[in-house]
Amino acid sequence: xxxxxxxxxxxxxxxxxxxxxxxxxxxxxxxxxxxxxxxxxxxxxxxxxxxxxxxxxxxxxxxxxxxxxxxxxxxxxxxxxxxxxxxxxxxxxxxxxxxxxxxxxxxxxxxxxxxxxxxxxxxxxxxxxxxxxxxxxxxxxxxxxxxxxxxxxxxxxxxxxxxxxxxxxxxxxxxxxxxxxxxxxxxxxxxxxxxxxxxxxxxxxxxxxxxxxxxxxxxxxxxxxxxxxxxxxxxxxxxxxxxxxxxxxxxxxxxxxxxxxxxxxxxxxxxxxxxxxxxxxxxxxxxxxxxxxx
Ligand code: OGA
Ligand code: MN
Numbered sequence: 503x504x505x506x507x508x509x510x511x512x513x514x515x516x517x518x519x520x521x522x523x524x525x526x527x528x529x530x531x532x533x534x535x536x537x538x539x540x541x542x543x544x545x546x547x548x549x550x551x552x553x554x555x556x557x558x559x560x561x562x563x564x565x566x567x568x569x570x571x572x573x574x575x576x577x578x579x580x581x582x583x584x585x586x587x588x589x590x591x592x593x594x595x596x597x598x599x600x601x602x603x604x605x606x607x608x609x610x611x612x613x614x615x616x617x618x619x620x621x622x623x624x625x626x627x628x629x630x631x632x633x634x635x636x637x638x639x640x641x642x643x644x645x646x647x648x649x650x651x652x653x654x655x656x657x658x659x660x661x662x663x664x665x666x667x668x669x670x671x672x673x674x675x676x677x678x679x680x681x682x683x684x685x686x687x688x689x690x691x692x693x694x695x696x697x698x699x700x701x702x703x704x705x706x707x708x709x710x711x712x713x714x715x716x717x718x719x720x721x722x723x724x725x726x727x728x729x730x731x732x733x734x735x736x737x738x739x740x741x742x743x744x745x746x747x748x749x750x751x752x753x754x755x756x757x758x759x760x761x762x763x764x765x766x767x768x769x770x771x772x773x774x775x776x777x778x779x780x781x782x783x784x785x786x787x788x789x790x791x792x793x794x795x796x
Contacts, residue, residue: 505531507538513746514646514763516542523561523755524552532564539565539627540705543762544644544746551753553631555780558755559584562629562782569618569625569783572692588630588779590772600773607683610675611767613715614645614740616760617783620671620716622695627784629757634778635750639770642756643747644763647710650739651700663700666721666791667713667732670694674715696721698790699735703761710762711739712790739764 505520516538521527527535539545559582562568571586588608590598598605618625630642651659671692675683684692699720701712713736720728747768748756758765770777 505534507534509542510546510746514542514649515544515546515644515746515748518545518547519549521547521549522552523547523550524554524557526560536565539757539759543646543648543759544748545757546748547755547757548751549753550631550755553753553755555582555585558629558631558780558782562784565627565784566787567785569621569785571781571783584782586781586783588781589777591634591776591778597773597776603683605772606678607675608767609769610678610683610715612769613674613677614736614764614766615674615714615716616647616712616764618760618786619669619697619712619714620674620692620695623786623789624669624697625760625783626786627757627759629755629782629784631780632750632752632754632756633780634776635752635754636770636775636777638775639768640775640777641747641749641768642765643745643768644758644765645740646744646746646762647712647739647764648703648708648762650735650741650744651709651711653744654738659700662731662735665699665731666696667699667717667728668694668719668721669697669716670718671716673718677715694718696789696791701761701790703759704787708762711735712761713739714764736764 505518508517510517518535518538521531559568568584570583590605592598617628672684672689697712699712700709702709713732717732719725720731
């Protein structure tokens, strides 16, 4: 069967069938997938049961250089530096205890976010491979932050267009309560960064609201006022009319554009079922905030 690309329910998600990413794909097949990715912002590539880490890295790299995983023990490191291993299964095959710091680190994905917005150069795209998925729960939701921006009034756009926001993973994980996940050395390695509140997509020119869990406050504004506007814009972005939910089948490879959508994991009974996902992350082209040389 040849490659087919269809829209899912007229949403911003597309579905790709009939490609085998465990082997190198031809340039023309790759170009069709890339074009569909820019049209949709989320693509579900089905039937990738044979996908292994090295082939996932090779396919992902065709979109650009990959990030290296932050491999605190919390992330449950994969074999290759480009692979983030999102799993609740320990090396001995047992499921993590629910209060395990690795489990809590991953549970941070249940807040709406965009990947690597806490890094000075945030990610362009993420590719998440469902290797083992639970029979209930564990869906991933996406919110179209471009449509959310477009739906704002012209006056509101003018008020927020030039705002700059501080993002920090130390901040987002602190929202989860409980014991500290990051030690002093981690904190020193992950200082807060600045991102524009509105991110313009270089390929499509579309603007998107760039918020999510790592966004803590607006630069130059009193903390409370900034937090309030970020909450208002996040609530606006994740309204049901902008959200699409993916129910995983093992072998799905789902890729999304971090410049265009927010996403979050939904909970599942992690003390009963394994969930093993592998992520590759296409690095960004540069910082979102262009500062003038001092
Ligand atoms: C991620 C992520 C969500 C999920 O891999 O970046 O947020 O459903 N995953 O596992
Ligand atoms: Mn994520």
